[in-house]
Amino acid sequence: MIKDDKNLKVRKSHRLRVKIEGKVVGFLVGCAAFITILVTISIVWNLAQQSLGFFSEISIIEFFSSTRWSPILIPREFGIAPLVAGTFLVMIISSFVAVPIGLAVAIFLAEYAPNNIRKILRPMLEVLAGIPTVVYGYFALTFVTPLLKLVFDDMIIFNALSAGLVMGIMIIPFVSSLTEDALISVPNSLRQASYALGATKFETSIKVVVPAALSGIVAAFILGLSRAIGETMLVTIAAGATPNLTFNPIESIQTMTAYIVQLALGEAAHGSVEYQSIYAVGILLFIITFAMNTLGHWVVRRWRNVY
Amino acid sequence: MSTKIDINSSSLSKRKLIGFLFISFCLLGVLVALMGLMSLLVQVIIQGYEWVTPNLIFNYPSRHPEQAGLWAALIGTLYMMGLTALITVPVGVGAAIYLEEYAPKNWFTSFVEINTSNLAGVPSIVYGLLGLSIFVYFLKLERSILAGSLTMSLLILPVLILTSREAIKSVPIAHREAAFALGGDRWQVVRMAVLPTAFPGILTGIILALSRAIGEAAPMVAITALVYITFVPVTPMDRFTVLPIQIFNWVSRPQDEFRGLAAGGIIILLILLLSMNSIAVILRNKYQVRSEE
Amino acid sequence: MTIENKVNNVSLKVKDLSVYYGAFKALEEISMDIEENQVTALIGPSGCGKSTLLRCFNRMNDLFPNTKIEGQIIYDDIDIYSQAIDPVLIRSKIGMVFQKPNPFPKSIYDNVAFGLKINGFVGNYDEEVERALIQSALWEEVKDRLYDNAFSLSGGQQQRLCMARALAIRPDVILLDEPTSALDPIATVKIEDLVNVLKKDYTIIIVTHNMQQAARVSDKTAFLLSGENRCGKLIEMDTTEKIFTTPSKKETEDYITGRFS
Numbered sequence: 053m054i055k056d057d058k059n060l061k062v063r064k065s066h067r068l069r070v071k072i073e074g075k076v077v078g079f080l081v082g083c084a085a086f087i088t089i090l091v092t093i094s095i096v097w098n099l100a101q102q103s104l105g106f107f108s109e110i111s112i113i114e115f116f117s118s119t120r121w122s123p124i125l126i127p128r129e130f131g132i133a134p135l136v137a138g139t140f141l142v143m144i145i146s147s148f149v150a151v152p153i154g155l156a157v158a159i160f161l162a163e164y165a166p167n168n169i170r171k172i173l174r175p176m177l178e179v180l181a182g183i184p185t186v187v188y189g190y191f192a193l194t195f196v197t198p199l200l201k202l203v204f205d206d207m208i209i210f211n212a213l214s215a216g217l218v219m220g221i222m223i224i225p226f227v228s229s230l231t232e233d234a235l236i237s238v239p240n241s242l243r244q245a246s247y248a249l250g251a252t253k254f255e256t257s258i259k260v261v262v263p264a265a266l267s268g269i270v271a272a273f274i275l276g277l278s279r280a281i282g283e284t285m286l287v288t289i290a291a292g293a294t295p296n297l298t299f300n301p302i303e304s305i306q307t308m309t310a311y312i313v314q315l316a317l318g319e320a321a322h323g324s325v326e327y328q329s330i331y332a333v334g335i336l337l338f339i340i341t342f343a344m345n346t347l348g349h350w351v352v353r354r355w356r357n358v359y
Numbered sequence: 360m361s362t363k364i365d366i367n368s369s370s371l372s373k374r375k376l377i378g379f380l381f382i383s384f385c386l387l388g389v390l391v392a393l394m395g396l397m398s399l400l401v402q403v404i405i406q407g408y409e410w411v412t413p414n415l416i417f418n419y420p421s422r423h424p425e426q427a428g429l430w431a432a433l434i435g436t437l438y439m440m441g442l443t444a445l446i447t448v449p450v451g452v453g454a455a456i457y458l459e460e461y462a463p464k465n466w467f468t469s470f471v472e473i474n475t476s477n478l479a480g481v482p483s484i485v486y487g488l489l490g491l492s493i494f495v496y497f498l499k500l501e502r503s504i505l506a507g508s509l510t511m512s513l514l515i516l517p518v519l520i521l522t523s524r525e526a527i528k529s530v531p532i533a534h535r536e537a538a539f540a541l542g543g544d545r546w547q548v549v550r551m552a553v554l555p556t557a558f559p560g561i562l563t564g565i566i567l568a569l570s571r572a573i574g575e576a577a578p579m580v581a582i583t584a585l586v587y588i589t590f591v592p593v594t595p596m597d598r599f600t601v602l603p604i605q606i607f608n609w610v611s612r613p614q615d616e617f618r619g620l621a622a623g624g625i626i627i628l629l630i631l632l633l634s635m636n637s638i639a640v641i642l643r644n645k646y647q648v649r650s651e652e
Numbered sequence: 653m654t655i656e657n658k659v660n661n662v663s664l665k666v667k668d669l670s671v672y673y674g675a676f677k678a679l680e681e682i683s684m685d686i687e688e689n690q691v692t693a694l695i696g697p698s699g700c701g702k703s704t705l706l707r708c709f710n711r712m713n714d715l716f717p718n719t720k721i722e723g724q725i726i727y728d729d730i731d732i733y734s735q736a737i738d739p740v741l742i743r744s745k746i747g748m749v750f751q752k753p754n755p756f757p758k759s760i761y762d763n764v765a766f767g768l769k770i771n772g773f774v775g776n777y778d779e780e781v782e783r784a785l786i787q788s789a790l791w792e793e794v795k796d797r798l799y800d801n802a803f804s805l806s807g808g809q810q811q812r813l814c815m816a817r818a819l820a821i822r823p824d825v826i827l828l829d830e831p832t833s834a835l836d837p838i839a840t841v842k843i844e845d846l847v848n849v850l851k852k853d854y855t856i857i858i859v860t861h862n863m864q865q866a867a868r869v870s871d872k873t874a875f876l877l878s879g880e881n882r883c884g885k886l887i888e889m890d891t892t893e894k895i896f897t898t899p900s901k902k903e904t905e906d907y908i909t910g911r912f913s
Contacts (some may be wrong), residue, residue, distance in 0.1 A: 053907055059774055059822060060744075060771060060821055060822045061773065061775045062769070062771050062772040062773055062774065063772040063773075063774050066771070066772025067740075067741075067772065070544060070546070070547060070772070071544065073546060074544055074545060074546035074547070075556075077546050078457075078546070079453065080453060081453040081457035081461060082457050083453075083469055084449070084450045084451075084453030084454040084456075084457060085454040085457040085458060085462070087450055087454065087516075088390050088454055088471060088474060088475050088478065088516065088517070088520070089470075089471060089474055089637060091478060091513055091516070092474050092477070092478060094489060095481065095485060095486075095489050098488065098489050098493060099485070099488065100493045101414065102492065108582070117393055118526060122481065127431060130376070146563065152388065153388040153391055153539050155388075156385040156387070156388025156389065157385070157389050157392055157431045159385055160385040160386065160388070160389055164382055166624060173389065176393060176396065177392070178636075179396065180392065180395075180396050181381075182570065182571075182574070182632060182636060183399070183574075183629070184573075184574025184575070184576070184578070184603050184628065184632070185574070185577075185624075185631070186574075186575075186576050186603045187399070187403070187606075187625050187628070188399070189607070189610060190403070190606070190618075190621055190622070190625060191398075191399045191402060191403070193610060194402065194406065194618055194622075195398060195399070195402045200440070216427065220604050221395040221396075222393065224392050225392075230393075251646075252374050252375060252378045254374070254377060254378030254379070254381045254382070255374065257381075258381070265394070275480065277379050278480060279480075280482070282480075282482025282484070282485075283482070284482065284483065284484045284577035284580075285576050285577055285603070285607060288607075289607065289610055290443075307499065309482065309484050309577070312484050312488070312581070313484070313485075313577065313580055313581075315582055316487070316491070316581045316584060317580060317584060320645055322496065330488065331488060334484070334485055334488045335487065337482060337484075338482070338485050341481065341482055342477065342480075342481070344479055345480035346477070349473075395876065464717060531754075533750065533752065533754035534754065534756060534757075536712070536715075536750060536754065537750065537755075537756065537814070537817070538755045538756075538766070538770070539712065539715060539743065540710060540712060540743055540748040541743065541744070541747070541767035541770055541817065541818070541821060542740050542741070542742075542743040542744030542767065542770055542771055542821065543740070543743075543770045544738075544740045546865060547770050551766065551769065551770065552756060552766075553841075555757075555758075556756075556757055582826070646823075
């Protein structure tokens with residue numbers, strides 16, 4: 053076989069054209085990545101700017117120390133405590149549901165479930181995760197609340213307990229999938245070592261696997277609860293519109309997110325103090341969820357066992 | 360110390376019992392989660408099925424439940440989904456390509472990565488506030504479907520970047536090496552060897568991100584404010600509403616019929632989501648079989 | 653296999669080549685001449701740097717971050733590592749076949765045509781694809797199913813497809829990185845026969861950990877070894893016959909006779 057022609061016939065301008073194309077594309081995709089930074093800057097700047105407007109009229113001290121939130125009804129008072137209490141009340145209730153069940157589901161999937169069950173269970177959890185939150189709100193209002201009313205006679209239709217329980221169900225897939233990832237990433241060699249010493253499956257799971265995956269599990273909980281705090285439609289529909297500084301779950305409350313929706317739907321004039329209050333609440337919400345998310349990621353980074 | 364293995368060891372029985380109780384507890388947890396899902400779906404179907412009529416789909420909202428319908432919201436949702444895809448796909452996939460193929464491994468790149476995962480955790484209502492300030496008021500786009508789509512694009516951008524990166528990462532290094540060895544430069548390798556293989560994964564990610572966008576009401580509430588829309592958007596500057604907002608509107612009304620309407624609307628919404636997710640799963644399976652590495 | 657004493661042109665000249673990955677020195681001052689239209693084998697125990705050296709010839713090491721090269725590799729009177737040279741140009745003249753067959757998830761035809769597209773080939777694609785597949789002794793087996801997926805081929809066929817893909821862009825030099833280590837014995841023989849035919853028209857450098865293969869296939873052999881500091885050095889390079897019968901260095905003899913591997 054003879055190599056007849058030493059060189060390939062190529063279009064002379066090809067290399068140059070490719071090089072230019074490459075540079076243009078490189079620039080464009082770099083811009084795309086830069087946009088993500090712009091988004092963060094915009095969010096922070098937007099919230100800060102509007103909040104500054106708010107805090108030029110309302111003192112920060114009142115914001116953090118007052119126990120009444122009444123932006124429209126006179127006497128006007130802007131104490132954030134009721135909204136924060138409402139948010140955290142719902143979050144705590146949801147954690148009672150999501151944490152144990154999320155952990156149980158994750159351990160079951162990672163350590164016990166045979167393959168065919170896993171194949172059915174995982175898609176079902178994905179369905180649970182994909183249901184829009186308005187649907188959960190509807191569910192809380194029309195199913196869970198009447199059910200709870202049978203138990204708690206003096207419960208109001210809009211209450212924290214309903215919303216919290218459904219919120220818990222809603223974030224189960226989130227918590228369980230992150231936890232499952234953490235459990236799966238524990239190398240099998242550790243399990244094998246435990247079995248070889250005569251441990252049962254339960255003992256291996258609880259005493260070896262879970263501690264090894266602990267950082268990931270803790271992060272899963274933190275991130276899941278952060279989602280609960282930021283959730284809007286469910287609490288707007290089911291928890292109420294009454295800012296109420298209480299820890300009684302059968303009372304009506306309002307969360308930070310629900311307040312923002314209420315004002316956004318209302319007639320507050322652009323630029324008025326009521327309008328700007330949604331940004332003040334918003335920036336606090338952002339700071340809380342940002343802190344929790346950062347904490348969650350930091351926990352994973354700092355305490356992760358390197359295998 | 361005995362030299363025989365004690366088959367009937369009582370401590371072993373106790374340990375096994377604890378193990379059995381534990382797995383029962385786990386199963387109980389699984390059961391509760393599944394029951395939650397079941398009761399939700401059953402409740403929706405029971406309350407809603409009689410309301411799923413042609414009226415529901417083709418009519419505009421009305422004060423009278425029998426005549427109320429989702430048409431404005433349905434078209435609004437589809438329109439918004441299309442517009443959002445146009446905006447977010449180039450940016451999201453582009454950023455993913457940059458991070459995986461072009462970015463040098465320095466602090467700036469790590470910063471972008473951390474920033475992106477933080478953005479994924481920001482509550483959706485905060486994106487709504489951002490959209491309100493910047494798109495509605497500052498850029499004077501008013502409460503248009505363009506403002507809504509831009510806001511939604513920002514919301515699903517981090518998720519899209521994440522899934523696209525996963526798809527690109529999963530292309531075997533061997534493909535890249537072979538393409539480089541044939542004299543390809545970076546862009547040629549990405550365009551001709553990496554992207555074609557990563558494409559199904561990227562497409563699946565896009566569909567899943569868009570299906571999330573369809574269900575998100577919170578940011579759209581901030582953008583549209585008014586929830587009673589009785590027309591379909593035609594130009595990007597028109598006002599609009601989307602399915603979850605219409606459902607929210609109906610749920611908020613005290614009359615029982617509107618609860619039923621809401622359930623009907625939920626059924627439509629869930630069908631739409633189910634179709635999209637099924638398409639994504641089918642695509643994923645179809646292409647995974649092909650590259651049988 | 654007798655080797656005629658021909659005076660061949662030198663295709664590639666390596667001068668005092670050292671390779672660093674960050675602070676770690678992988679290769680130390682390698683100097684060698686690769687002769688045209690001959691097969692040169694690089695042998696040595698695993699970790700001695702033979703693959704690293706091979707990848708210097710087509711600048712594939714550039715793809716790893718923190719790689720530093722000292723010294724020169726002269727090809728066609730140019731130092732391929734000089735600042736003015738774009739590695740992309742080198743790779744279309746010095747091609748490579750990898751250890752594990754890595755065809756693209758495309759059709760057989762598209763695999764071979766890929767390099768043509770990248771380099772902006774104008775002309776008859778069908779002709780070139782056929783030519784390359786004939787050169788790599790695969791044409792008869794695939795001519796009726798050019799549009800089948802490349803993964804429908806056996807391992808040995810896939811490797812010959814990768815060779816066709818490399819041959820399609822008419823390189824001068826072909827680098828083979830342990831091309832048969834992932835293949836069964838029959839496929840291995842087919843590849844070795846192919847190398848014997850191709851060397852009439854191409855310069856071939858082959859890395860192999862299989863000494864018998866080196867003895868069967870190559871005209872010249874270079875033996876590399878790395879010391880405690882894992883830095884590879886060229887111990888000895890000579891005609892294959894001499895290396896395998898009367899090596900000059902003791903380390904070479906120890907390796908050949910299997911004292912270590």
